[in-house]
Amino acid sequence: MKNRLPAFLILLFLFNTYAGIFKVYSQNYNIDSLEFLLEKSEDIRKIPYYYALTDYYIYNATDKAIRLANEFLVLGEKHDSIRIIEYCYQILGEAYFFQEKYDNSLDYFKRYLDTQIETENERGISRAYNNMGIVYRALDDYPKAISCYEKSLGINKKLNDKNGLSSSYNNLGVLHEYLNLFAQARDLYQQSLDIEIELMDQEGISTSLLNLGGVHLKLKNYYTAIEYCNKSISICDSLNYNHTLEINYEILYKIYKETNDVTNALRYFEKFQKLRNNRINEEANAQIAELEIKYQSDKKQQKIELLSKQKRQKHILNIIGLLGLAVFFILLIILFIVNKLRRKNNKVLRLSNIEVLQQKEEIEAQRDEIEAQRDEIKRQVDLSELQTNKILKQNKDITDSIEYAKHIQIALFPDKITLQKVMKKGFCLFKPKDIVSGDFYWVAEIGKKSIIAVTDCTGHGVPGAFMSIIGINFLNEIIFDELVLKPSEILSLLRKKIIKTMVHTDRIDESKDGMDMALVIIDYDNMTLEYAGAYNHLYYIRDHMLNVIKADRMPVGVSEKAIAPFTNHTLEIQKEDLFYMFTDGYADQFGGPHKKKFRIGNLRELLLDIHEKEMPEQKRILHETFINWKGKESQVDDVLSVGIKI
Numbered sequence: 001m002k003n004r005l006p007a008f009l010i011l012l013f014l015f016n017t018y019a020g021i022f023k024v025y026s027q028n029y030n031i032d033s034l035e036f037l038l039e040k041s042e043d044i045r046k047i048p049y050y051y052a053l054t055d056y057y058i059y060n061a062t063d064k065a066i067r068l069a070n071e072f073l074v075l076g077e078k079h080d081s082i083r084i085i086e087y088c089y090q091i092l093g094e095a096y097f098f099q100e101k102y103d104n105s106l107d108y109f110k111r112y113l114d115t116q117i118e119t120e121n122e123r124g125i126s127r128a129y130n131n132m133g134i135v136y137r138a139l140d141d142y143p144k145a146i147s148c149y150e151k152s153l154g155i156n157k158k159l160n161d162k163n164g165l166s167s168s169y170n171n172l173g174v175l176h177e178y179l180n181l182f183a184q185a186r187d188l189y190q191q192s193l194d195i196e197i198e199l200m201d202q203e204g205i206s207t208s209l210l211n212l213g214g215v216h217l218k219l220k221n222y223y224t225a226i227e228y229c230n231k232s233i234s235i236c237d238s239l240n241y242n243h244t245l246e247i248n249y250e251i252l253y254k255i256y257k258e259t260n261d262v263t264n265a266l267r268y269f270e271k272f273q274k275l276r277n278n279r280i281n282e283e284a285n286a287q288i289a290e291l292e293i294k295y296q297s298d299k300k301q302q303k304i305e306l307l308s309k310q311k312r313q314k315h316i317l318n319i320i321g322l323l324g325l326a327v328f329f330i331l332l333i334i335l336f337i338v339n340k341l342r343r344k345n346n347k348v349l350r351l352s353n354i355e356v357l358q359q360k361e362e363i364e365a366q367r368d369e370i371e372a373q374r375d376e377i378k379r380q381v382d383l384s385e386l387q388t389n390k391i392l393k394q395n396k397d398i399t400d401s402i403e404y405a406k407h408i409q410i411a412l413f414p415d416k417i418t419l420q421k422v423m424k425k426g427f428c429l430f431k432p433k434d435i436v437s438g439d440f441y442w443v444a445e446i447g448k449k450s451i452i453a454v455t456d457c458t459g460h461g462v463p464g465a466f467m468s469i470i471g472i473n474f475l476n477e478i479i480f481d482e483l484v485l486k487p488s489e490i491l492s493l494l495r496k497k498i499i500k501t502m503v504h505t506d507r508i509d510e511s512k513d514g515m516d517m518a519l520v521i522i523d524y525d526n527m528t529l530e531y532a533g534a535y536n537h538l539y540y541i542r543d544h545m546l547n548v549i550k551a552d553r554m555p556v557g558v559s560e561k562a563i564a565p566f567t568n569h570t571l572e573i574q575k576e577d578l579f580y581m582f583t584d585g586y587a588d589q590f591g592g593p594h595k596k597k598f599r600i601g602n603l604r605e606l607l608l609d610i611h612e613k614e615m616p617e618q619k620r621i622l623h624e625t626f627i628n629w630k631g632k633e634s635q636v637d638d639v640l641s642v643g644i645k646i
Contacts, residue, residue, distance in 0.1 A: 086115040126155035166195040206235040246275040425645040427619035438464015439638035456583035487532035488568035514557020518581040577646040585637035591629040
């Protein structure tokens with residue numbers, strides 16, 4: 001029989017210990033301290049640290065979360081603690097789901113369901129079915145997903161859990177709509193809406209109204225769809241839910257297009273396009289502003305004039321919008337007056353025919369005025385399209401210039417034959433953020449020595465590219481002309497040349513002009529490697545162990561340590577040793593399920609995972625991992641990684 005730990009002892013211990021644990025949590029999650037305390041603790045004293053660490057790692061390092069959860073599960077089974085066991089099942093189900101190992105995830109969620117049934121915890125049972133529905137949906141097994149959602153819904157009904165009911169109805173509605181079961185989806189969305197109205201959840205109400213508008217469009221209930229979309233729009237306008245507002249406009253455009261209402265279709269298409277293009281226009285404006293700073297004064301003046309025109313254009317559009325709104329209210333007032341006069345005419349039969357004719361003439365005059373204003377609005381729209389086409393042409397001219405600069409920069413890089421000759425079995429992963437790059441690699445072979453440099457210039461794009469050209473030229477001078485073959489001396493001479501150049505051009509700026517660099521010289525005759533680094537460390541793997549030779553914490557450029565020498569490291573090398581150098585673009589990339597940085601720790605673990613593979617395969621895995629992590633996020637910096645196998 002298992003040793004059952006008395007419940008009151010566990011509660012007493014957790015109460016006394018959690019205060020210290022969560023105090024550590026409040027201080028920026030001191031994970032190293034928690035790991036240390038876990039290792040030094042015994043038996044039940046490990047419990048709070050397992051809770052804290054698994055809760056952290058589930059969103060930051062799922063492999064570690066799985067390892068710790070399995071250890072915690074063994075401890076829970078030892079003391080027959082159902083609370084620990086069910087918690088571990090939940091963590092393992094989530095961790096495997098984040099790793100897209102859906103079969104494993106489903107297995108643990110089913111185990112979690114069994115524990116909730118055993119303890120008759122209805123809220124836990126509802127949660128388990130909801131989690132299983134999510135996994136089945138990821139597996140494209142929609143019938144089972146619907147079945148799980150419906151079971152969760154039934155429990156939520158029994159418990160009268162309003163939030164749970166709203167979520168269940170919405171999830172079921174999405175699945176039914178995906179399966180083209182529009183009538184069922186409509187009813188489910190309506191039930192979700194009714195609950196959200198009761199809860200006064202404005203964001204949920206606007207989303208459910210949008211869903212109902214979309215499904216009624218598919219059912220061809222056009223007027224009902226318009227009514228739902230307009231209600232959703234009124235909420236989105238007041239609370240700035242721009243994404244929901246954009247989709248509403250798209251649905252209204254499709255409705256009016258299908259009903260051949262060209263005027264309204266055009267109106268909502270323009271609103272939809274305006275919201276959709278806002279982000280694109282803002283990014284384009286930012287890019288234009290950045291490029292204009294780097295061009296001559298006449299280009300800068302041209303940009304200022306262009307921005308002024310855009311401001312005037314926006315001002316004109318605002319005026320047009322106000323005029324249109326004013327016309328709309330005038331029309332409403334006119335219609336009100338006309339209706340009032342008609343009612344009066346029905347009651348007072350003594351009104352003369354002359355008065356009736358005069359009223360008719362006034363209405364026709366106002367109609368003519370409205371038509372004239374409509375023509376003016378159309379003229380302004382045509383002018384806006386002309387200005388937009390002009391801006392697009394200017395953007396193309398600027399992009400073409402930078403594309404030409406890219407060919408010049410690539411011409412200065414080592415060709416593939418030289419790169420392969422120097423690096424032998426190595427690889428080079430190079431992925432610039434923009435058209436031109438601030439990262440560059442430089443290789444040379446002198447006698448039996450291979451020289452390899454991996455460099456990250458300050459900035460990226462055009463400024464970084466200029467610095468990379470300066471760095472490549474100075475490396476050629478130092479190594480080929482001055483014959484300096486000691487890494488620390490190469491970095492020191494390169495720093496002097498950069499400082500001298502920046503002072504000469506009145507462009508010296510510690511925060512902007514400089515380079516982070518890792519430089520190695522491999523002597524294959526004596527089987528030694530020399531390394532010097534400015535912020536960029538050297539990583540090497542020997543006997544399946546990852547080691548780090550740290551760089552000096554100063555740049556190849558202006559700094560408080562500009563006169564301090566760089567450290568020269570010498571290492572005896574062996575066959576099958578693996579060396580890695582990389583800039584910070586890979587580790588700093590945002591992405592993953594929580595839109596966080598990849599981080600250097602994950603990169604180290606990845607290198608250990610793949611180091612036994614062939615070098616081309618390592619390069620492929622590094623590239624695919626980066627692309628998958630980045631997903632739809634923008635690349636934040638240039639990426640350069642170099643691997644060398646002795």
